[in-house]
Amino acid sequence: MEVVQPFEVEVLSLRILAESGLKESEWAQARFDQFNLIEGKCLAAMSHGRLYQKRVKNAFDKKVRSRKFS
16 A cells, blocks of 8 residues: 655646746756655655554554464
8 A cells, every 4th residue: 555645746837937937957957856855755654654554553462462272
């Protein structure tokens, strides 16, 4: 199961940037930076999810008593 974390990152389209007067290289660098930000947030969310699942598992395992049947 993958972690899905909602967050907002403003990714401007090429048309909007053309109207604002940015150069294509600046636009490409801004897109690259925003995609790296998205990837970093996704990795942080997955890490947080795994940590939470481990804590829940450990709390559950404390209550389990092992039994042997013959």
